[in-house]
Amino acid sequence: MHPHAYINSIHSISPYASDAPARAGLLSALEPAYAPVLNPAELRRTPRLVKMGLYAATRCLADAGLDHIDAITVGSGLGSFDGFEKFETSLLAQAEDTVPPTPFIQSLDNAVAGQLALKLQCHGYNMTYTHRGFSFETALLDGLLLLTEPDGPADVLVGGLDETTPTYAALLHQAGHVKNPDKLGKVEHSRTPGVLPGEGATFLVLSSARRPGTLATVRAVRTLFSPRTALEVEQTVAALLREQHLTPADLDLVLLGHSGDHAHDQKLRAVEASLPDTPREYFKNYCGEYHTATAFAVWLAVRRFAGAAAELSERTPYPKNCLIINQYRDANYSFIFLTQD
CATH class of the missing domain: 3.40.47.10 (Thiolase/Chalcone synthase)
Incomplete structure (x- = not known):
């Protein structure tokens, strides 16, 4: 028997806009105001992807009526590329001498899951998967399996997030993975090479039991x-x-x-x-x-x-x-x- 579970809340930060659903070109996420979730110091120091992840996860838990979570599983193909860029830039600028470690720590793939555990005081299961196009699916499967364990959690916070920075977009373009501007259009009509790079952060609360607000x-x-x-x-x-x-x-x-x-x-x-x-x-x-x-x-x-x-x-x-x-x-x-x- 294959496990199944219930989505009791979900929140996404994405390029999606109901009034303009099929924009062309590099699709950047429509970011919210982070101040309700992050304090001023965190806003200055936290990389963009981590901010998106923390906001989406916090809103997701609030929508589910939870102030804590039993387990966290996250999927990310690249992690915080922005944080990685900052670390590499400082590494080159300082000639590998006296490099501040914070950008490196925040560039790790598990930075979002780790920051979430710290903010939520979650001392339970915490796992990040970096499996290319299977990253979110693996995190979701892990959440499903956790809920089937006899003494497992009742709720699992599952997320999938990635970003497209200017540097990463330039690398995709150099590799020939980005569609030419004169060939942009809806994906179902495309007959040319290249893609429309995008980004986003989505979190959901996966539960073993149905609740009145189950989605x-x-x-x-x-x-x-x-x-x-x-x-x-x-x-x-x-x-x-x-x-x-x-x-x-x-x-x-x-x-x-x-x-x-x-x-x-x-x-x-x-x-x-x-x-x-x-x-x-x-x-x-x-x-x-x-x-x-x-x-x-x-x-x-x-x-x-x-x-x-x-x-x-x-x-x-x-x-x-x-x-x-x-x-x-x-x-x-x-x-x-x-x-x-």
């Missing part, structure tokens, strides 16, 4: 590494649906992780063609491409469950179930099935 149920999480053919991806989707006693016709909504890179999206296009009658959205139009974009997709699915009409399709404004299918650079494929019941 969604995580029914299944699957990953598939480097499939050779689109058929392998289709078979994984079919197997997941069989386990849930469903057919493609039973799906209310599918959120597809097309990146906009024509070559990398080929297998996902084939899977999409195998679900011709299912309402769909392409969530990277809203958040861009980054390692943990699937965390944003979970937030978007919960938003759709709450009745927010889909910008790209009005066929199913109030879905009861949703299948998220994502790919990262045609290597990391993930599948998350959510229901509202």
Whole structure:
């Protein structure tokens, strides 16, 4: 029997804006005012990604009515790249002599989870996963497994976050991973190489018990590494649906992780063609491409469950179930099935 759990709150900082859902170019997160969560000293010293993570997690716990948490699992493909840049800059400027250690400490992948544990006085399980396109999925799977343990936690704070700094964007461009400005557009229509880089920080409270304010149920999480053919991806989707006693016709909504890179999206296009009658959205139009974009997709699915009409399709404004299918650079494929019941 595969474990499942309940999402009792979720908060996301992302480039998403309901009044402009399909912006083109580098998609930067719409950051909130951090003052309610961080004091002035923390605001000055804390790297941008850590600030986003602390804010999203704090809001998430407040929405769930919790003042403490039993366990923390976080996924991040890169960690705080901004903190790493600052450390490298000081290393070069000081010629490797008397370098302040704080930027290095804050650049580590587990900086967000560590800062959260300090702020929340969480002395329990704390884990950060840096597994490229599987980073958030691994953190989510770990949370699901923790909730099944006999003496395990009742609530787990699960997060996925990454940022795109100017330096990282320049490196992506040099590597040929960024779409040319004259080729920008919606990812589902792209027939050219390159992606729309994005970023975001999403946290959710995963619980073993349903509560009056439960938002969604995580029914299944699957990953598939480097499939050779689109058929392998289709078979994984079919197997997941069989386990849930469903057919493609039973799906209310599918959120597809097309990146906009024509070559990398080929297998996902084939899977999409195998679900011709299912309402769909392409969530990277809203958040861009980054390692943990699937965390944003979970937030978007919960938003759709709450009745927010889909910008790209009005066929199913109030879905009861949703299948998220994502790919990262045609290597990391993930599948998350959510229901509202």
